[in-house]
Amino acid sequence: MKRIKTKNTGVxxxxxxxxxxxxxxxxxxxxxxxxxxxxVWEKIGWLSExxxxxxxxxxxxxxxxxxxxxxxxxxxxxxxxxxxxxxxTYKTWARENKASWVSDxxxxxxxxxxxxxxxxxxxxxxxxxxxxxxxxxxxKLAPGTVKGCLVLFRTIFNKSVAWGLHAGANxxxxxxxxxxxxxxxxxLSYDEAKMLLEALKARSETLYDMATVSLHCGLRxxxxxxxxxQHIDLENGLITVADAKNKQSxxxxxxxxxxxxxxxxxxxxxxxxxxxxxxxxxxVVPESYREVVQELGFNKGIEDRRQKVCFHTLRHTxxxxxxxxxxxxxxxxxxxxxxxxxxxxxxxxxxxxxKRKATLRLEQAxxxxxxxxxxxxx
Numbered sequence: 001m002k003r004i005k006t007k008n009t010g011v012x013x014x015x016x017x018x019x020x021x022x023x024x025x026x027x028x029x030x031x032x033x034x035x036x037x038x039x040v041w042e043k044i045g046w047l048s049e050x051x052x053x054x055x056x057x058x059x060x061x062x063x064x065x066x067x068x069x070x071x072x073x074x075x076x077x078x079x080x081x082x083x084x085x086x087x088x089t090y091k092t093w094a095r096e097n098k099a100s101w102v103s104d105x106x107x108x109x110x111x112x113x114x115x116x117x118x119x120x121x122x123x124x125x126x127x128x129x130x131x132x133x134x135x136x137x138x139x140k141l142a143p144g145t146v147k148g149c150l151v152l153f154r155t156i157f158n159k160s161v162a163w164g165l166h167a168g169a170n171x172x173x174x175x176x177x178x179x180x181x182x183x184x185x186x187x188l189s190y191d192e193a194k195m196l197l198e199a200l201k202a203r204s205e206t207l208y209d210m211a212t213v214s215l216h217c218g219l220r221x222x223x224x225x226x227x228x229x230q231h232i233d234l235e236n237g238l239i240t241v242a243d244a245k246n247k248q249s250x251x252x253x254x255x256x257x258x259x260x261x262x263x264x265x266x267x268x269x270x271x272x273x274x275x276x277x278x279x280x281x282x283x284v285v286p287e288s289y290r291e292v293v294q295e296l297g298f299n300k301g302i303e304d305r306r307q308k309v310c311f312h313t314l315r316h317t318x319x320x321x322x323x324x325x326x327x328x329x330x331x332x333x334x335x336x337x338x339x340x341x342x343x344x345x346x347x348x349x350x351x352x353x354x355k356r357k358a359t360l361r362l363e364q365a366x367x368x369x370x371x372x373x374x375x376x377x378x
Contacts, residue, residue: 001167003030008057017169018161021048028167029056033063035073046164083124084117086160093159102284104152111136111149121160126171129153133175142305143178150177186307187320192298196309199292207286209261210274214314217252218336221311225282229269232262241337250337285311323350 001014012030019026027047033040044059045051066073087108094101115132116124129150136146153172160166188196193215201208210224223241231240237259239252254262265273272281289311293299298309315336322332329351333344 001028006053008053010060011053011056013053014167016046016161016167018158019046019048019167021046029053031056031060031063033060033067035067049164082117083119083121083156084113086121086165087113087117087156089163089165090156090159103148107145107149107152111141111145112153116153121157121166122168124157124171126174129172129175133178137178144305147178150175186309186313187317188309188313193317195296196292196298199296200289203288203292204286206274206276206282207289209265210282210285211289211311211314212261213258214311215318216255216258218315218318219252220315221285224274225272227273229266229271229273232266232273234259234263234266248337248339250334252335319344319347320350323347324352326352 001016003012003014005012010032012032014028014030016026016028021027029044029047029051031042031044033042042063044056063073065071091101091105091108094104098104111132115135116128119128133146133150136149137143150172154170157166157170157172161168161170197208197211197215200211210221213219213224214221217239219239219241226242227239231242233240234254237254239254239262240249241252242249262273274282276282293309302308319332319336322335323329329341329344329348332347333341336344338344
């Protein structure tokens with residue numbers, strides 16, 4: 001950010017390209033003065049932090065007076081300059097705030113820290129990120145993994161700016177992210193779903209209940225983890241999905257089985273429905289789910305992740321079953337909470353072909369008319 005001289009001597013301002021304050025670009029104030037003949041630049045702080053130009057003038061005056069009378073200047077706060085340091089700060093935040101923190105930690109350890117960890121944030125350029133993208137691709141990593149690493153870097157950099165650890169534009173701007181064909185194709189048959197639920201129930205009542213809610217109502221894992229008593233309307237059989245991926249709430253409809261599950265699990269309105277050790281919110285799908293799927297052999301010999309059964313397969317199965325029974329794409333979209341119609345379009349091929357049926361009905365009508373005509377003429 002370019003320093004702009006203010007009307008006050010030795011005081012400069014910088015407008016942020018990223019940070020906002022009162023819906024306007026945030027402003028950072030710097031001061032400059034001489035210490036033993038050398039120019040010293042000092043960052044005073046941001047307008048959003050309560051630092052004004054007037055305050056910057058006062059602080060500069062205090063620095064000059066301190067130097068004049070031989071006093072020791074206060075130490076400036078050390079900035080977190082290296083990516084590995086910012087990543088550690090991010091990890092602390094992610095563990096408490098992100099359901100996907102485990103995969104984030106893995107990408108950091110395997111890919112981002114080895115490539116960028118020893119670099120200062122201001123040394124990470126778009127060119128370096130293009131090289132990282134190329135290197136990961138040459139290692140034959142899946143496009144989804146490469147994209148995930150770049151998206152994670154973008155998130156960490158943006159967080160560092162939001163937390164006041166760094167200032168400047170994100171170098172990932174202009175980097176074209178790999179296109180990913182990772183739409184789930186595998187859905188369960190009715191027999192497979194019954195087999196899976198029975199195996200889960202034998203292993204864990206909680207895991208069985210969560211899987212049933214996903215299969216019967218189409219909820220994502222994160223949405224299930226975030227359910228509280230206040231989101232459940234047993235009288236009308238409705239669930240308010242308040243932690244949807246698109247940040248907008250929607251209504252899900254309970255089956256009788258789901259209603260019984262939620263009724264038995266509800267306590268206080270502010271309490272989470274699904275907890276472990278009696279009180280802690282569940283944040284990740286238990287490993288026992290993968291173990292059960294493996295024991296049932298659903299993923300045996302399958303390499304394509306789109307064909308593998310995971311917890312999200314339950315939501316995909318919910319939507320696929322709706323399509324197979326002839327529900328409209330609009331209905332499926334609203335029940336899944338998709339932001340765009342394109343996200344729901346992948347289920348179109350499962351919907352019974354009404355055009356084919358119409359053509360067959362035309363043929364049947366034609367044949368009936370022809371038979372009647374022959375009888376009359378005979």
